[in-house]
Amino acid sequence: MIVDTLKLIEKIMKLLNTLSFKPLLFLLSLLVLGSHVVEAHLAWVPGDYYGIPDRDKQIAFYDEFENNDSNWDFGSLYLKERIEDSDFYCETLTSHPYTKRRPVAMNHSGNYEIEIRMRFVNVKGSGLSMTGLTFGRDVRGNEYSFMFSPSRSYRVAKFDRGRSQDLVPLSYGKNINRYSYNTLLVRKVSDKWYFFINEELVSEMVASPLFGNEYGFTVGGNMAVEVDYLKVSEIRTVDNMGPQISLIEPSLKNGETGKFSDHQQIIRGRVYDVSGVDGVVINGYNVTINEEGLFAASLSLRPGLTEIQIEAKDKFENISKEKFYMELVEEPRPAFQPPVATNFANQNAGREQNMAMPGKGKNYLLLIGVNEYTYWNRLHNAVKDCSDLSKVLTSYYQFDQANVITLFNEEATRENILETLESLQDVLNKEDNLVIYYAGHGYYDEQASLGYWVPSNARLNKIPDFIGNSTIHDYLRTINSKHTLLIADACYAGSLFANTRGVVDENNRSRWAFTSGDIEKVWDGQPGQNSPFARCLIRILQSNTKSKLRADELIQIVSDLVARNTAQTPKGDALRNVGDDGGVFTFERR
Numbered sequence: 001m002i003v004d005t006l007k008l009i010e011k012i013m014k015l016l017n018t019l020s021f022k023p024l025l026f027l028l029s030l031l032v033l034g035s036h037v038v039e040a041h042l043a044w045v046p047g048d049y050y051g052i053p054d055r056d057k058q059i060a061f062y063d064e065f066e067n068n069d070s071n072w073d074f075g076s077l078y079l080k081e082r083i084e085d086s087d088f089y090c091e092t093l094t095s096h097p098y099t100k101r102r103p104v105a106m107n108h109s110g111n112y113e114i115e116i117r118m119r120f121v122n123v124k125g126s127g128l129s130m131t132g133l134t135f136g137r138d139v140r141g142n143e144y145s146f147m148f149s150p151s152r153s154y155r156v157a158k159f160d161r162g163r164s165q166d167l168v169p170l171s172y173g174k175n176i177n178r179y180s181y182n183t184l185l186v187r188k189v190s191d192k193w194y195f196f197i198n199e200e201l202v203s204e205m206v207a208s209p210l211f212g213n214e215y216g217f218t219v220g221g222n223m224a225v226e227v228d229y230l231k232v233s234e235i236r237t238v239d240n241m242g243p244q245i246s247l248i249e250p251s252l253k254n255g256e257t258g259k260f261s262d263h264q265q266i267i268r269g270r271v272y273d274v275s276g277v278d279g280v281v282i283n284g285y286n287v288t289i290n291e292e293g294l295f296a297a298s299l300s301l302r303p304g305l306t307e308i309q310i311e312a313k314d315k316f317e318n319i320s321k322e323k324f325y326m327e328l329v330e331e332p333r334p335a336f337q338p339p340v341a342t343n344f345a346n347q348n349a350g351r352e353q354n355m356a357m358p359g360k361g362k363n364y365l366l367l368i369g370v371n372e373y374t375y376w377n378r379l380h381n382a383v384k385d386c387s388d389l390s391k392v393l394t395s396y397y398q399f400d401q402a403n404v405i406t407l408f409n410e411e412a413t414r415e416n417i418l419e420t421l422e423s424l425q426d427v428l429n430k431e432d433n434l435v436i437y438y439a440g441h442g443y444y445d446e447q448a449s450l451g452y453w454v455p456s457n458a459r460l461n462k463i464p465d466f467i468g469n470s471t472i473h474d475y476l477r478t479i480n481s482k483h484t485l486l487i488a489d490a491c492y493a494g495s496l497f498a499n500t501r502g503v504v505d506e507n508n509r510s511r512w513a514f515t516s517g518d519i520e521k522v523w524d525g526q527p528g529q530n531s532p533f534a535r536c537l538i539r540i541l542q543s544n545t546k547s548k549l550r551a552d553e554l555i556q557i558v559s560d561l562v563a564r565n566t567a568q569t570p571k572g573d574a575l576r577n578v579g580d581d582g583g584v585f586t587f588e589r590r
Contacts, residue, residue, distance in 0.1 A: 046189035060106040091224035101216030111235035117228040129220030136210025190276035242320030243273035361431030370440035382439035385534035442490030483585035508583030514572035
């Protein structure tokens, strides 16, 4: 519809010019186009080859090779070159590639397009020899390239100070023509590059600053090509529209009111603007936006009606606003009962039995596993790792199912984890033992040298939502068990561990930790399998034939096995300042 309208305007404009009606030209254009201009800007799709209309582009350089008015230099001894029949014929006479380029006066820090149409004429050398676009080159030879080959492969590369780096490694391009013309286009919009071959998007990435203002093409060694045209354009438009705001949670529209029973609420949404989003503010507070335009914030509702206002601003200072209302309707509800309480029906009887039989305490197992996060990337195997470890310990070792506590996925909130740890203070006595297994995301603050667990409802990069090492220390110190062994399959701070270690005595009180890595990222494993750390841990526990396996022995065996088969470096030792008296927990077989 818009294309047909533009063609009609073009005919009318020619008629008006011939009739000397130029004063009416601008007014007529506005009347005919009307809302189409606004509609086109809203419909910008940078990842679509036709996603940006031509009227929003200004040509900076365009050569269709009708002649050599652009003054291409034909003086090279390594090339055979000529312009004829509206094509630039270029043939390399050696096995080395050669670049033809022209300086173009353009604001290459803005939005732009570089497009070339060319075909292979002859390939004397390897079919992998590549030709294509060269852009952003400077006088020192630093440049970017978008190349393709007769064997239907393509790559995007950067050449910087004598070193070549693949931005898109050699890939198969199914729509590359071997014997006819191919069109390559690089489009930069906002902070992203889009790469097209024959009108099909083949790759996109975050754009980098260009080195210089030279643009052209490279011909591979022992290769002849014909170039139909080379075009460089600036993408210019007057953007007076604010970003689009889409609310995901709660599912309310602008001006609507929703009723809620919980004080703490999460606001989630997405914001988009073709010019790039500069910021999002919710009720006066700046919130973080990820690469996909997603944002989230946690708000505390007051009794009654709370107004929520979201403001989003683009790179041109255009602002959009959305406003809705959240009404807190408090309902009486029972106090939170941590899952641990449901596993101890005969709690008092058990405690009396333990006190009557010194040294015969129970083994408790707390499993915290998170695959499904509200804001963080999903993990594959955290819950499976916890469940598989539970089966091994309850089947082969002296752990009873009645003393297994689980917090999986949405149950593993910060509040539930901490309240469960707190409830264990009242359940365990000085003869009982506790094994805690955490599988989920970890976070490490390099500046503060602090590590954290990431609960299921924690926001991205919001440290107050995490559970820090110091907090974990506090709970382990106050749980009155004989032995506590903490196993964490996540990024974990090495500062948890003691610097020195004396002689181990099984009869003494102990506080140990065993982590799947040091201060490093660790792998979750293939979907449906165990993580590398959990797989080794479970394997050693299953294959153990000794009646007693001390935790320090288990740690040594598993650490060696993981280190030999992965890039991870598991770490296990006594925790400092939490009441360790030189003992160690022992896994006893049934």
